[in-house]
Each structure stands twice: as structure tokens, then as C-alpha cells.
Amino acid sequence: MKRSDRLVAMTHYLIEHPSQLVSLPFFSETYHAAKSSISEDLAIINQRFQEEGIGYLESIAGAAGGVKYVPEMAKEKSQQFLDAMCDRLEDSNRLLPGGYLFMSDLLGEPATVRKVGQIFASAFAKLDVEVVVTVATKGIPLAYAVASFLNVPVVIVRRDPKVTEGSTVSINYVSGSSRKIQTMVLPKRSLREGAKVCIIDDFMKAGGTINGMKELLKEFEADVVAIGVLAEAEDEEEERVVDQYTSLVQITNVDVKNKKIEVHKGNLF
Amino acid sequence: MKRSDRLVAMTHYLIEHPSQLVSLPFFSETYHAAKSSISEDLAIINQRFQEEGIGYLESIAGAAGGVKYVPEMAKEKSQQFLDAMCDRLEDSNRLLPGGYLFMSDLLGEPATVRKVGQIFASAFAKLDVEVVVTVATKGIPLAYAVASFLNVPVVIVRRDPKVTEGSTVSINYVSGSSRKIQTMVLPKRSLREGAKVCIIDDFMKAGGTINGMKELLKEFEADVVAIGVLAEAEDEEEERVVDQYTSLVQITNVDVKNKKIEVHKGNLF
Structure with a gap:
């Protein structure tokens, strides 16, 4: 040849x-x-x-x-991409009740999801991640994108056990935003003991969901080496319960009344 | 250069x-x-x-x-890949109650998911698909893989509405396997009227879920041009309610009592 x-x-x-x-x-x-x-x-x-x-x-x-x-994306390239994403997110029509932000359109674009995955994979490349864990539903495409660049499998935590997954381990946790008691389950055969885990999710406010995942992963004696969230936003009522994490964009000064919002690059930079 | x-x-x-x-x-x-x-x-x-x-x-x-x-995968290459997948699936330890099959390990491998996506994208390349639709949870990674090769967005049907999606359209349908009445919802702003849609899911028995999606998509006047399921299995109690679809593998002769199962290539070939 x-x-x-x-x-x-x-x-x-x-x-x-x-x-x-x-x-x-x-x-x-x-x-x-x-x-x-x-x-x-x-x-x-x-x-x-x-x-x-x-x-x-x-x-x-x-x-x-x-x-x-x-696959390490150049810093300049990542920043350009995230600047463009911030511009798109900083649109008051995206505001939803409770200070949430409509992001399903961006998360529905495979090319955008793949770039987000590459940025996280670049950030976590040296951590010897063995498995990417996410919770259903919106974190799933991001988790696969990260995992494909790191060449590791994905494990999905669910809120309801399904017959097609065999026996499961479950925990109850208090959701930060709704303060309801919720359940999370993971199939027993999905994760080996002591695995080095990276948690990926699309959105974090107080961090109750991510904390719940950490609790569940303790049952598998997993070692959480990285936490990545696409977007973080402040919770007015509750203090953050997760401290070590990497965010790509940060949503601040949400003013639902006047339909205003600010979106900046997250703590990765 | x-x-x-x-x-x-x-x-x-x-x-x-x-x-x-x-x-x-x-x-x-x-x-x-x-x-x-x-x-x-x-x-x-x-x-x-x-x-x-x-x-x-x-x-x-x-x-x-x-x-x-x-990105059209050569027939020979697809067949080799699917033969290997059939071998992996034809393992009686995968049998779950109700004649379901444990596939989460395969669906957790980004490289496997990507190849499945490429095979479906090759099959549907000439259909001018404008959006890939799936239902939470397991079909999501497959849907993104197909969509990334077709360069179109993904829309996810949920079983429960979420606050972060804005106003939604919902339908009730009867699930084939459990015969329970279930709900499916899709955010109003997720799909434009008349879009050419490809439905992707991981598993189909009688086809109640896919039929539910078709019903929901009617509300958006969408045009379902293709349906792709990774694995199909017979339902002993109910006749199939979906007739036009493409499957990659076919699960037959499930014998839960004697822990036996056969897995062949699906109707794509």
C-alpha cells in the first residue's frame, strides 16, 4: 500500500x-x-x-x-466551542419554572455532544478512568461521548429498576431541588468492586443527584476519580453538597421575573 | 501544506x-x-x-x-460484526425472567454502540431522515450513534414529563408485555410538524412501545420513514403490532426452563 x-x-x-x-x-x-x-x-x-x-x-x-x-482537544479550541455554547444558552426563552434551563436542543445534537465528550475526556485523560457512570436520562449521551474517547464502558444508574437488568442494588436519597425522597438503582453485575469511576451529568444545582450517585457507588466500593457536569447553576434555597467537580458552563443571575440570565464558562478554565 | x-x-x-x-x-x-x-x-x-x-x-x-x-459500512463487515454479537448474546446466563435478555454490558460499550449506529445509518442512508427518535432509557445511546452518522438531531420520548423540558404532548398506550396502561411524553418544541423520523430502540417483543411512539409521533404529524431495533424476540402471548422494521439480531427459541436460547442475525440480511 x-x-x-x-x-x-x-x-x-x-x-x-x-x-x-x-x-x-x-x-x-x-x-x-x-x-x-x-x-x-x-x-x-x-x-x-x-x-x-x-x-x-x-x-x-x-x-x-x-x-x-x-484525543486531547486544544485549550483554545475548547474555549471557542464553549463560548459559542454560552451564547446559545444565554437566551431568556430557555428559562423554565424553578430556574431550570431548556437545553434539550443542544443535547440533541450529536456533534455538540461529541465535542463536550472530547473536552471532558481531555480533562480526565490522566486519571485512569475505568468506567463512566451517569443517571438516566439526559446525562446518557454525554456519558457515552466521554466514554468513547476514554475507551471505557458506560454504566447507567436508573430511578426505577427494570426487568431486563437482573438483580440490583438500590439506595434512597433526598433530591436537592424537590426535597423528595427518591430511589436510585444499579444492576449488580454492572460494576466490579473498586473500579475507578467518572460521574457525568448534564446539569447540577445543589448536587443532590450527584451525591446520590456517590452514595450508591459506595455500595460497589467504587473510587470516584472525577465528576463532570455540563452546566452548573446556583440553588437559591440550598447549599451545594458536592464540592469537587468540573463544569463546562455556569449559569448565574437567573432572574425568572425579568426573564434574564447569564451564562459563563465553567470552572474548567 | x-x-x-x-x-x-x-x-x-x-x-x-x-x-x-x-x-x-x-x-x-x-x-x-x-x-x-x-x-x-x-x-x-x-x-x-x-x-x-x-x-x-x-x-x-x-x-x-x-x-x-x-458512512456506509460494507455488508461483509456488518455481517462479521453481527455474527460476533450473536455469539456473545447466545449465552444462557443472559436469560432474565419473562424471556428478556441481559444486554446492558454490550450496550455499555461505546465502540459496539457506534458500530450498531453505523450499520443502521448505512441501511437508512437514502431515506432523508431528519430526526432520530427513541424512548428512554436503553435506546438512547443507539439513537445518538445512528444520528451522528446521519448528521441529524435526536429527540427522546420520556415516560414521565420533566420540569426541564417545558410544555409537552403526551399519549397513553397499552404496553405489550405488561398490558398496563403507560404514558409517553415529548416536549412540544422538540419536533417540527411533518419531520421525517427514524425510530430506534434496543429491544422489541410485541412492539407495544414502538407502536406507542408511532401514535405519539402522529400528534406531531411526523412521517416515520424507518424503524430500527437492535434485537427482536418473539412474544409468546401476543402478536406483533409493528410490521415494518429493521432488526439486527433475532432471539428465538427462548427456553427459560432449560436455560436455552438461540440468537441469529435479524431481518436486515
Whole structure:
């Protein structure tokens, strides 16, 4: 295969297999080329990825070595994307009762969701996350986007057990906003003990839901190494119960009466 | 920029923007190259994509023209992937009460979900789908995977209205398996009238849920052009109420007593 063909094929392969170690012999055999040629190809790809601001190729030496595409979005690129998102969210028509914000349209765009996933994955790349956990429903697409870049599975916490999941572990928790007692369940066979977990959700006010997830994960002796929320907003009535988290946008000065709202970049920057 | 660099950058761009028309001047300006060079690059990429079995570049002539990456997975590749999935599913430990099958582990793998999405997108590529609709919870990741390849938004039907979605339209329907009356809701501003819709779900027995979605979509005067389910299974007690659909795998001869099950490729092939 010619270099030009290899570059196309290998770029595609690496993008479809982020955070995954690929051995040089694999490329060598698949594309019928000498290891030295493959190394040159990878050097070209690595430089281009870095200049495009989409990450880099990490080389791991030794017999079990190879190359791994680490999809790290450039800071400038992330900021541009989040600035545009803030502009779109800062629209008073989005205000809903209770100080909530209508975001379903943005969360319904696969390309937007994928970029959000890449930003979180870039932030959490060094934490050796083993599984991404979210709660139904709106956090699910974001969780998959993060997980696909980190190359780890997703586990979904539900509010109601379903017959198609087998035996489950459940906890009760107090929801921050409604102050009602709610339930969360996780299938027993969904998570191994001691797993390094990243929690992802779309929205956080006081943080009751995320706290509930943390409690539930304790039952699995999971190690929560990161918490990422797309949007955070202040809760007027209750203090925040989650302290360590990463947010991409921050909703402030919500004035339901005068239909005003401010949206800024979150604590990631 | 050199050809080798352009090939890496353009391959990445096209893969991240499937089913989207990109003008030649855009590439020309972004990568500082003559249109003739860009055309040659695209010819190389097109041939490689086809040989890798991941789709092709469609050229649209004229002033508003350009090139579009149509991500069509080769039949052979899809079949290999589905054969492997059938093998994994044909495990009696997956059997759950009521003849359901535990699939959460597979549905939790982003790479698997992405491939399923690509197979459905390949099957529905010519139908001009404008929006993918699914119902919470398990169909969500599949719906996003399909939608990302078709470059259209996702709309999620819920079983309970949420405050963060504004005003909603709801219907009641009879669930096939439990024969209970259930509710489905969709935010009013989530779907425009007359949209061409593709319904995606993970599992179908009698089809009550999908029928419910069709009923709800009638309220929006939507045009359901495709229905895709990952797995279909027979319902012993009830006849199927949905007739036109595409399934990727078929679960047959479920014998809960003797813990036996058969899984074959679905009606796509």
C-alpha cells in the first residue's frame, strides 16, 4: 500500500480507536508495510493531530508497546466551542419554572455532544478512568461521548429498576431541588468492586443527584476519580453538597421575573 | 501544506462530519492548496474509504456543490460484526425472567454502540431522515450513534414529563408485555410538524412501545420513514403490532426452563 493510502487508513483507524494501544506489527501487517515506514507515517499523523488541536499519539516502548491516540482537544479550541455554547444558552426563552434551563436542543445534537465528550475526556485523560457512570436520562449521551474517547464502558444508574437488568442494588436519597425522597438503582453485575469511576451529568444545582450517585457507588466500593457536569447553576434555597467537580458552563443571575440570565464558562478554565 | 499532511487532516475532518456537504473552497482555504490538489486528495480518500469498507465520498456538482462522506459500512463487515454479537448474546446466563435478555454490558460499550449506529445509518442512508427518535432509557445511546452518522438531531420520548423540558404532548398506550396502561411524553418544541423520523430502540417483543411512539409521533404529524431495533424476540402471548422494521439480531427459541436460547442475525440480511 502506498504512503498516501496508509495515511488515510491509519488516520481513520486511530480516530475510531481512541485511548487504545495499537501495536506497530498490527499496522505493519494490516497495511503491508515495513515497520520503519509505519513509524514515519505515525510521525506525520502525530504532528498533524497536534497542529489540528485534536490530540497526539503516545508511543509506548517495549515488546508490549505500540502507539495510542490520546484525543486531547486544544485549550483554545475548547474555549471557542464553549463560548459559542454560552451564547446559545444565554437566551431568556430557555428559562423554565424553578430556574431550570431548556437545553434539550443542544443535547440533541450529536456533534455538540461529541465535542463536550472530547473536552471532558481531555480533562480526565490522566486519571485512569475505568468506567463512566451517569443517571438516566439526559446525562446518557454525554456519558457515552466521554466514554468513547476514554475507551471505557458506560454504566447507567436508573430511578426505577427494570426487568431486563437482573438483580440490583438500590439506595434512597433526598433530591436537592424537590426535597423528595427518591430511589436510585444499579444492576449488580454492572460494576466490579473498586473500579475507578467518572460521574457525568448534564446539569447540577445543589448536587443532590450527584451525591446520590456517590452514595450508591459506595455500595460497589467504587473510587470516584472525577465528576463532570455540563452546566452548573446556583440553588437559591440550598447549599451545594458536592464540592469537587468540573463544569463546562455556569449559569448565574437567573432572574425568572425579568426573564434574564447569564451564562459563563465553567470552572474548567 | 503537504499532501501527506492534508490527507491526515481531511480524513479526520470528513470522519468527524459524516453526511455533511463540505465545499471544495472550504478545504482549499483551510489547507492552503489549489482546488485541483484538493480534488486529487479527495480521490485518494474516496478510494481508500471504499476499500476499507467504511463508506464513500459523494460529489455534488455545481455552485452549491462539494463533497459528502456517506458512512456506509460494507455488508461483509456488518455481517462479521453481527455474527460476533450473536455469539456473545447466545449465552444462557443472559436469560432474565419473562424471556428478556441481559444486554446492558454490550450496550455499555461505546465502540459496539457506534458500530450498531453505523450499520443502521448505512441501511437508512437514502431515506432523508431528519430526526432520530427513541424512548428512554436503553435506546438512547443507539439513537445518538445512528444520528451522528446521519448528521441529524435526536429527540427522546420520556415516560414521565420533566420540569426541564417545558410544555409537552403526551399519549397513553397499552404496553405489550405488561398490558398496563403507560404514558409517553415529548416536549412540544422538540419536533417540527411533518419531520421525517427514524425510530430506534434496543429491544422489541410485541412492539407495544414502538407502536406507542408511532401514535405519539402522529400528534406531531411526523412521517416515520424507518424503524430500527437492535434485537427482536418473539412474544409468546401476543402478536406483533409493528410490521415494518429493521432488526439486527433475532432471539428465538427462548427456553427459560432449560436455560436455552438461540440468537441469529435479524431481518436486515
